[in-house]
Amino acid sequence: MSAKDTLVEELRRHALIIGEVTLTSGATAQYYVDAKRAILRPAGFTALGELVAHYARQWEATAVGGLTMGADAPACAALAGGADVKAFFVRKESKAHGLQRKVEGPPLQPGERCLIVEDVVTTGGSTVQAIEAVRAEGYDVVGVVTVLDRLAGGAEKIKLASDDAPYEALATIDEVYPDRPDRTDG
Ligand SMILES: O=P(O)(O)OC[C@H]1O[C@H](OP(=O)(O)OP(=O)(O)O)[C@H](O)[C@@H]1O
Numbered sequence: 567m568s569a570k571d572t573l574v575e576e577l578r579r580h581a582l583i584i585g586e587v588t589l590t591s592g593a594t595a596q597y598y599v600d601a602k603r604a605i606l607r608p609a610g611f612t613a614l615g616e617l618v619a620h621y622a623r624q625w626e627a628t629a630v631g632g633l634t635m636g637a638d639a640p641a642c643a644a645l646a647g648g649a650d651v652k653a654f655f656v657r658k659e660s661k662a663h664g665l666q667r668k669v670e671g672p673p674l675q676p677g678e679r680c681l682i683v684e685d686v687v688t689t690g691g692s693t694v695q696a697i698e699a700v701r702a703e704g705y706d707v708v709g710v711v712t713v714l715d716r717l718a719g720g721a722e723k724i725k726l727a728s729d730d731a732p733y734e735a736l737a738t739i740d741e742v743y744p745d746r747p748d749r750t751d752g
């Protein structure tokens with residue numbers, strides 16, 4: 567089975583939760599994809615690592631990361647998948663003690679070629695937060711990869727915030743939950 571097919575299958579089996587939930591945006595939904603339940607298992611993590619490492623090579627990224635915690639597993643998986651990159655986590659808030667860094671990991675250099683990763687994109691707000699933090703520190707965004715896109719308008723916001731850097735969803739909600747109640751295309 568391909569890495570992509572394995573990832574979709576693992577998300578279906580382990581991550582899809584049917585029931586009413588409140589999302590990060592405050593909106594209510596009738597299902598949730600707890601991607602961490604799938605990508606923090608051997609099969610999902612290995613498949614994810616292969617796929618993220620592929621895009622890191624394709625876009626000549628020198629660093630892979632994004633907003634914690636959504637980016638944590640994908641960034642580590644890229645390293646495990648053999649990508650020759652530094653991994654980094656963007657804090658939701660700067661740390662008030664220690665080195666007071668917002669972007670944690672090996673120090674990045676001006677103009678560093680960053681691949682932004684995320685586990686789930688809904689509105690895209692969390693991913694945009696990572697893009698803006700990375701740019702504010704003087705690094706470049708060369709692409710964005712999410713494990714799953716809920717097809718709720720996030721892709722457009724991410725493309726806008728990243729000046730049209732390439733964006734890839736490794737899986738979409740239509741592949742993981744084809745019968746979702748809010749699907750409008752049949
Ligand atoms: O596209 P958005 O509308 O921003 O929603 C997606 C975000 O929601 C989840 O994070 P959450 O805020 O639950 O935090 P966590 O990853 O730290 O658990 C997920 O990991 C994404 O980062």
Ligand SMILES: O=C(O)c1cc(=O)[nH]c(=O)[nH]1
Pocket residue numbers: 588589590591597598599600601686687688689716
């Ligand atoms: O929008 C969100 O907060 C969200 C939706 C989802 O399906 N999974 C997730 O981790 N976050």
